[in-house]
Amino acid sequence: LWERLSKKEANDVETIQKSIVHHVTTTLARAAYNMDNFSAYQAVALSTRDRLISRWNETQGQLSKADPKRVYYLSLEFLLGRSMDNALLNMGLKDTYDKSVEQLGFNMEDVIESEVDAALGNGGLGRLAACYMDSLATLDYPAWGYGLRYNYGIFQQRIVDGYQTEFPDYWLNFDNPWELPRLDISIQISFGGHVQASQDEYGVTRHNWIPGSSVQAIAYDVPIPGYHTENCNNIRLWRSKPTKVFDLTSFNEGNYEKSVEDATNAEKITSVLYPNDNTMAGKELRLKQQYFWTAASLHDIVRRFKKSMREWSNFPDQVAIQLNDTHPTLAIVELQRLLVDEEMLSWDDAWEIVTKTFAFTNHTVLPEAMEKWSVPMFEYLLPRHLQIIFDINLFFLQKVETKFPNDRGLLNRMSIIEEAQPQQIRMAHLAVVGSHKVNGVAALHSNLIKTTIFKDFVDYYGEEKFINKTNGITPRRWLHQANPQLSNLITETLGGDKWLKDLSLLKGLNTKTEDAAFRKQWMQIKRANKVRLAELIKTRCDVEVSPDALFDVQVKRIHEYKRQFMNILVVIHRYRTIKSMTAAQKASVQPRVVIFGGKAAPGYYIAKLVIKLINSVAAVVNQDPAVGDLLKVVFIPDYNVSVAEVIVPASDISQHISTAGTEASGTSNMKFVLNGGLIIGTLDGANIEILEEIGEDNIFIFGCMAHEVEDLRHAQRYRGVPMDPALQGVISAIERGTFEDPKIFQPLISTLTVGKDFYLISADFASYIAANQQVDAAYKNQDEWSKKSIRCTANMGKFSSDRSVKEYAEEIWNIKPYPVVDEG
Ligand code: 26V
Structure with a gap:
């Protein structure tokens, strides 16, 4: 019913309380008097989810109609953490929910603490993706993330006798209210088999991939609400399932056991997040994950594009795809395959579309983190894709040879294929060759990659292709949500909360360093935060520490x-x-x-x-x-x-x-x-x-x-x-x-x-x-320290992920904000 009411009415304390109680008694099937913190969390989460869904529908409906150019952020990791507090703050509903929950007899902080983290990432790269999704939504950019819905996130760490031990993170144990299962969106993803070549009526060689097996990709959508905007973006996570057709084949052949085994193997693909960061393991299952995910995502993107009935040459005007490290590099090959083998475009027309569509972010220079796949393993899993990679490499090296003749060493260094035993596919080289822009994530790093791992490519393509996009973080989660007292003080001091959408406004705090009363408040808040951390340390480590x-x-x-x-x-x-x-x-x-x-x-x-x-x-x-x-x-x-x-x-x-x-x-x-x-x-x-x-x-x-x-x-x-x-x-x-x-x-x-x-x-x-x-020595002088501390916050405006995302949008993706209209 509340959906039919105007927003103002739907979001008053009474309506919200009703919606919470409604979820307790119906969705959770519990008596309202029989609630612990966890069921309170579930009910509040479900009530929040209703409001998210309404924004999601409104946004996606309006975007489907207008069909502006979108960016797709392909990341194997989205390290989102908890969602409830963030969603309420972003939708401007936190205060009302606080009141509603307190009046129902619960403490909001305890309720929030009941939520498990969504930990679908290792560290920096995954959390960066999450911050960027927050900024994209906040700035009204039409953007979707694509990733995998792992059953197990990054392992839980316990310390036993001083040693790390790992425990599975089965985060979906109690259901996940922050996802919308799209059981109707199912895409068939194939593996293995062989390739048949034949001549078409014009004498052109066509390749037909006859796969050996397939699985289904099922979509789960995670709404990402922007801060104080109606816009609500989406992260689509894929889950693998057995295909009905395929297990029936084995079943009909009388091989029941094999069909069950195939089914289990299909589910395995999205079972677990690989817990390595910065080391390449070369596991077959990881390569399967990468293809499963990029193929499903591209299929989805292409299907959306085709609805618009535009020419293929318009594809890069409608679609920008950002590769978060080399993990999704197969998307380059898959798009080329779709265009050439299935849409019958010429190789060159297809390749022009591909390279205009993709851009690539590098996140590390450590040699042990560079992704390489063994050619024999790759061929077994993706025979047609291997052919395409060899062709991409051949045409590329021919051009290099034309520009820099007679330099064998150069060709060897730049080749997408490393001549080792067995041969290896260098994913970073493939990503550079298939993208129109390559960026590092801080000024020093972007310069380093130009003089080390990509030096030859800079010489070949020129400087303009290699750019810097210094990382950023979302001030909504990392200040407003995590440090509410400091956020309030800043808002009071600056006379409003505009700084949360324009972090450069923090500069206004610089004049406050000479205000002793302000410094005192500033340091009191730091101390209160230290008391809270001291409590966490007492609980988790059983050590008492002094907040002084x-x-x-x-x-x-x-x-x-x-x-x-x-x-x-x-x-x-x-x-x-x-x-x-x-x-x-x-x-x-x-x-x-x-x-x-x-x-x-x-x-x-x-x-x-x-x-x-x-x-x-x-x-x-x-x-x-x-x-x-x-x-x-x-x-x-x-x-x-x-x-x-x-x-x-x-x-x-x-x-x-x-x-x-x-x-x-x-x-x-x-x-x-x-x-x-x-x-x-x-x-x-x-x-x-x-x-x-x-x-x-x-x-x-x-x-x-x-x-x-x-x-x-x-x-x-x-x-x-x-x-x-x-x-x-x-x-x-x-x-x-x-x-x-x-x-x-x-x-x-x-x-x-x-x-x-x-x-x-x-x-x-x-x-x-x-x-x-x-x-x-500096800490001993608390007055001076407090001034330093204030200056730190005051001058961090540059590091908002809003700034980073705007730079990507304007200099790489060529997309514009599309503000969603509030239709009540
Ligand atoms: C790399 C690899 C290598 C192959 C196997 C599995 C795997 C999984 C994750 C990664 C990513 C490592 C790169 C990474 O996380 N880099 C971090 O990215 C942050 C965001 O740009 C950046 O702030 C950190 O400095 C950088 O280490």
Whole structure:
């Protein structure tokens, strides 16, 4: 009924309460008096969902009619976290729902806490996709995301005896109110088989792929409401299911067992998210996922385009497709196949359409993360696609040869096919060749890829194809939602909440640094956030920490290049220093709580040992009476989006300390600084641009620069540069058994032995210790610190994902906002 009422009436407290109670008694089939927090959450979620669906329908209906150019964001990962709070805030319904829920006898915060995270991503790349979807919706861009609906998200991490153990994240256990199953939208996806070539009536060779098996792709739609707009975009996630036709074949052949087996194998495709980030595993199932997803998405996109009855040559005027890393690169090949084999376009006409449609974002330069697929495995799964890749490569290399004749080495380096045993398909090369724009994710990174992995391609295509799009984060989730008190203070101070859609307005806070009362409020909010985090630490780690200590945070995936190892080594150094002090000396030590969090890929042995070392150090330090509150160390288990929402607003300083040139951008650095947290970091990724925006007095920078890395590695390898003496002392302490049996940590320590320290921990060690001392000294002057903190927030406007998305829209996709009209 409420749908027929005007919005104002439908969204008053009474109507909302009715809708909640209605869902309790009908959808959930419970008595209204018999409700716990979880069923309250379910009912509130269902009521919220009704309102989302109405916006989704309105938006998609209006867009279907107007049919503007759309962008499709293809990402194997969307790390959305929780949806309810965000949806209510974006739709402007939070206050009304708060009241409704409180009046029904529940605490909204507890209700919100009952929601499980949607954790369909590993880390930065997946969360970036989620932030971009929020900005696209908020800015009224016609955009759809396409991904996979995994049954299992990123594993849950528990710490057992100091070690990471992994548990399955079966997040769909209690149903998912944030998706709309489209059981009627089913697309058949084929694999294997063989290719038949024949001549058509004009003597042109045509290829007919006769697949060996197929599965169905079923659509699930996830509505993405924009902030304070009627616009509601969509993420379409595909689920694999057995095809009826196919299991019937086996069944009719009398092979019942095989048909059941085929059915189970079909479901497997979207069963689990691969938990590696930054390492390529080469698993057949992963390649199946990639093809299943890109083929279903393209089929959907092409079907939508065909409804408009336009010419094929108009395809790039209607469709922009962004490839989030190389994972969806097969979409390039699939579109070429559809156009040539099924729509009968000429190769050249098809290829022009393809390259005008796609653009590619690179997110890493680590060699071990570069996607490669073995040719024999690929041929077995996708025989026709392999032929097309070889043809793309042939025509491409012919052009390279024309431009740069007689350079065999060049052709070898640029080839999409790597001549190894067996041959490998280089997905990054294919993505570059099939796209009209290639971008990195921060200024330094975009320059690096032009001089390293894509250097030859820059020489061939020219500079214009290779551009930068510095990452951003959504201020709605990462400030307004995660830090409501600070958001309120900013809104009061700036005289309105316009800044949430135009983050550059935060500059207005710069004048407030000299206002002592304002500074006091600012720091009180930080303290309240630290109290909240201290409670989480007590619950999760059973460690009591003082909110008056300096909170020092490093939360991100555990990886050697991110150097959590260096952080804990300096913590040990700090511990030893405190232990050697007299009582009088101790009196002037700045108390610090060092907080770690993050998952290691399950097969990444060294990263897992780092977690073990952190926990071993914590166990010793936290119970040492000689240290007391001067130093505490905690590892918060199962770091995820909703835990980040508690940690980010509560940090005084956070650590972004990757070896220069290895972290493409980083996005948590932006989240911390936006919330008035200072950072200690290297000149890497987006740290550099953060420094430029906030000024060098408000950030602690140390360590070598990207252009020095190669020389340092060389010197260490061939000139035997000795290990830093402080680092030597720390290692000796570990080897003496200060923290458990030192044998455990030997493989970790070996990574530092002279000549092997690839991530240059020794080279940066002294400057890192010095930077930490500067942090301690600066924190002692709370007045000055509060000014720095305010300046941090005030100057972070650039890092809104609204800015990033606008740049993509204008410089890559060529799409315009299409504001949805509110028809009541
Ligand atoms: C790569 C791979 C490689 C092959 C196998 C599985 C797999 C899964 C995920 C990835 C993505 C790794 C790249 C990545 O996450 N990069 C991060 O992207 C962030 C957003 O641009 C950026 O802020 C981080 O610096 C960068 O590490």
